[in-house]
Amino acid sequence: MDLLQLGRDTLAKQPFSQLVGAQLTRFDPEGTELRIPIRDALKQQNGFVHGGVVSYAADNALTYAGGAVLGTNVVTSEYKINYVRPAIGQELVARASAVHAGKSQAVVQCELYVIDEGKETLCAIAQGTIARLAAAASAE
Amino acid sequence: MDLLQLGRDTLAKQPFSQLVGAQLTRFDPEGTELRIPIRDALKQQNGFVHGGVVSYAADNALTYAGGAVLGTNVVTSEYKINYVRPAIGQELVARASAVHAGKSQAVVQCELYVIDEGKETLCAIAQGTIARLAAAASAE
Amino acid sequence: MDLLQLGRDTLAKQPFSQLVGAQLTRFDPEGTELRIPIRDALKQQNGFVHGGVVSYAADNALTYAGGAVLGTNVVTSEYKINYVRPAIGQELVARASAVHAGKSQAVVQCELYVIDEGKETLCAIAQGTIARLAAAASAE
Amino acid sequence: MDLLQLGRDTLAKQPFSQLVGAQLTRFDPEGTELRIPIRDALKQQNGFVHGGVVSYAADNALTYAGGAVLGTNVVTSEYKINYVRPAIGQELVARASAVHAGKSQAVVQCELYVIDEGKETLCAIAQGTIARLAAAASAE
Numbered sequence: 001m002d003l004l005q006l007g008r009d010t011l012a013k014q015p016f017s018q019l020v021g022a023q024l025t026r027f028d029p030e031g032t033e034l035r036i037p038i039r040d041a042l043k044q045q046n047g048f049v050h051g052g053v054v055s056y057a058a059d060n061a062l063t064y065a066g067g068a069v070l071g072t073n074v075v076t077s078e079y080k081i082n083y084v085r086p087a088i089g090q091e092l093v094a095r096a097s098a099v100h101a102g103k104s105q106a107v108v109q110c111e112l113y114v115i116d117e118g119k120e121t122l123c124a125i126a127q128g129t130i131a132r133l134a135a136a137a138s139a140e
Numbered sequence: 141m142d143l144l145q146l147g148r149d150t151l152a153k154q155p156f157s158q159l160v161g162a163q164l165t166r167f168d169p170e171g172t173e174l175r176i177p178i179r180d181a182l183k184q185q186n187g188f189v190h191g192g193v194v195s196y197a198a199d200n201a202l203t204y205a206g207g208a209v210l211g212t213n214v215v216t217s218e219y220k221i222n223y224v225r226p227a228i229g230q231e232l233v234a235r236a237s238a239v240h241a242g243k244s245q246a247v248v249q250c251e252l253y254v255i256d257e258g259k260e261t262l263c264a265i266a267q268g269t270i271a272r273l274a275a276a277a278s279a280e
Numbered sequence: 281m282d283l284l285q286l287g288r289d290t291l292a293k294q295p296f297s298q299l300v301g302a303q304l305t306r307f308d309p310e311g312t313e314l315r316i317p318i319r320d321a322l323k324q325q326n327g328f329v330h331g332g333v334v335s336y337a338a339d340n341a342l343t344y345a346g347g348a349v350l351g352t353n354v355v356t357s358e359y360k361i362n363y364v365r366p367a368i369g370q371e372l373v374a375r376a377s378a379v380h381a382g383k384s385q386a387v388v389q390c391e392l393y394v395i396d397e398g399k400e401t402l403c404a405i406a407q408g409t410i411a412r413l414a415a416a417a418s419a420e
Numbered sequence: 421m422d423l424l425q426l427g428r429d430t431l432a433k434q435p436f437s438q439l440v441g442a443q444l445t446r447f448d449p450e451g452t453e454l455r456i457p458i459r460d461a462l463k464q465q466n467g468f469v470h471g472g473v474v475s476y477a478a479d480n481a482l483t484y485a486g487g488a489v490l491g492t493n494v495v496t497s498e499y500k501i502n503y504v505r506p507a508i509g510q511e512l513v514a515r516a517s518a519v520h521a522g523k524s525q526a527v528v529q530c531e532l533y534v535i536d537e538g539k540e541t542l543c544a545i546a547q548g549t550i551a552r553l554a555a556a557a558s559a560e
Contacts (some may be wrong), residue, residue: 015181016190019159039157051199051216056192063191065326076191077385078409080220080360080500080526082549084520097547100504105357105411107502107545120195125519125527127547129358129409129502131385170518210384217525218549220360220500222387222407224380239405240364244524245497245551247362247405265387267362267407269549271525296498297463297469321435330436331483331496332476339471356471360500 004028007064020056024064026063029098032064036092038114049087049114057094058110058126065096066106066130077105079128087123089116096126105131143167147204164204169238172204176232178254189227189254189263191256196258197234198250198266205236206246208271217245219268229256236266245271283307287344302334304344309378312344316372318394329367329394329403337374338390338406345376346386346410357385359408367403369396376406385411423447427484440476444484447520452484456512456532469507469534469543476529477514478546485516486526486550497525499548505544509536516546525551 009026011017026033034057039040044050058081063084067074096110112124147167151157160182166173174197176182184190198221207214236250252264287307291297296393300322305329306313314337316322344401347354376390426508431437440462445452454477456462478501487494504531516530534546 010185013185016185016192019181041153041159044157045150045153048195050154051203052156052160052192053197055199056190059191059195065159069547075226076220076223078220078358078387079156080547082218082519083216084522084527086215099163099502100542102270102504107358107504122520125529125547127183127500127502127545137528141544160310218498220407222379222409224382224387239362240402242364247364247498249405262380265389265407267360267405290465293465294470295463297464298474299461300472321439323435324437325430325433330434330476331479332436332440332472334478335475336470336472339475343471355506356503357504358500360498362498363496366495 017060018044020053022057023061027064027068029068030067031097032061032097034061034064034094038087038090038092046086047088049092051083054083054087054092054112054124055081055124056063057092058112061094061096061110062126062128063130064109065098065108065110069098069101069106070130070132073133074124074130075133077129077131079126081124081126083124085121085123087114088115092114093120105129143208151191156196157200160193162197162200167204167208169208171235171237172201172208172236174201174204177229178227178232186226187228189232191223194223194227194232194252194264195221197232198264200253201234201236201250202248202266202268203270204239205248205250209238210270210272211239213273214270215218216275217269217271219266221264221266223264225261225263227254229254231255233260245269283348290412296336297340300333302337302340307344307348309348311375311377312341312348313412314341314374318367318370318372325357326335326366327368327390329372331363332374334363334392335361337372338392338404339420341374341376342388342406342408343388345378345388350383350410350412353413354410355413357409357411359406361404361406363404365401365403367394369394369401371395371396373400385409423488429515430433436476437480440473442477442480447484448486449488451489451517452481454481454484454514458507458510458512461512466506467508469502469512474503474507474512474532474544475501477512478532478544480490481514481530482515482528482546482548483550485528485530487516489518489526490552494550495553497549497551499546501544501546503544505541505543507534509534509541511535514538527548
């Protein structure tokens, strides 16, 4: 089966991803791309995309990037995110990939961009650990 | 004006916080508490609360905790989250407070609990930096 | 055998810990304490303790705190540190403990203090993940 | 004056960097490289480079990378490191650069490699925030 289709099927089964409106546009061992059309419901009081939405995108893109290399059911153990600019625009794009994959976990990175009138600008970066479920003590 | 009411007014102006259904139940310099009733729309494919919701709660509680001590318009510069258990239950509770507050930024911590049939269990911890908007180079 | 003595024996076998001059003053499942007498060789150009020394103390205290609860050979998977004040004084103290311990990993926290003329002041906080060696994919 | 020479002069004034034996081999707005010849004194009990040394290298390379773009006296506010492999070899190399620079702070990334018999292998990655001293509330 197509890996991208498999990823999309999983995303379709995540009610919160549906609530946010996330779309999986790439999913292979070299990289994952998640896109979120920006609408008012995703904003905070100043009209920027809420940090929680950017976090959701980082968290989910990192998890997918880990799953693409660990080839199994995974969970996010932890991650860290640095916001560099307010996200203002029409679409949020998260691109993640694995920096290293071991037997039970992968170390992953993610860059988050906002697209405003066709121009893509970095708005956050993230780095974290994705664990295989069997090895995930924290999810037992 | 009441600080808690002020915080609730801000939360009411965050469309994404309304979409998630977050409630501010404490907001003072000693601590912030954010509560989210768990409903199906906030879950992932296994029936747990989606990591993105836990992240949203951490991000927002940390921001409020920083705002309570910096006394001004603030943004989250960065944070890190470790998930320790799947969030399964009826309510998610984020409790955050400042560990240190300087002139332009505060270092904050957050504990996230899930309440299942009245029993509160730790599901994640977070740590981050909240910056005053004037000093927030990353948000200029 | 005494757990503290066991920890001290391990520390004595770490040449870098000897170079830094670290001492283990507590080591049990409830907490770990590492103390470092401050000398000129541990400073940076402004006379503060070098951030690398504070990082070393956090890294090692977190690892010990994980080992105390995982009861086995462990490695530090990752951690994050926020510096809150320059470390100026006669002694650096790192206190760490586990927030959660699973089968293969533990989530740990650490507070770092500097003691100046008998007064203890917080200079940094850290949070991370310690993994059992068997489960440590990243150390295979 | 030569920027690299300026950086080397600062490193020479850091007693701890001298104790560790760090050398600055690149220092410009596009990137910083710090190299540490591995000797027994930098190891832990299993013969790997101690995590505290890898942390020191990350912390210092990140600080330099921030300083190269902020063009001023800086401090490390915070950073996060993921270890991906034990560092075994003859030399540790930290390469850092700024992902974003604002008025008061920069967001920076670092990759850490170990060189063993001429072969370079990734052993850790780090991500953090460097602040200008004037804006560094946490260092006031």
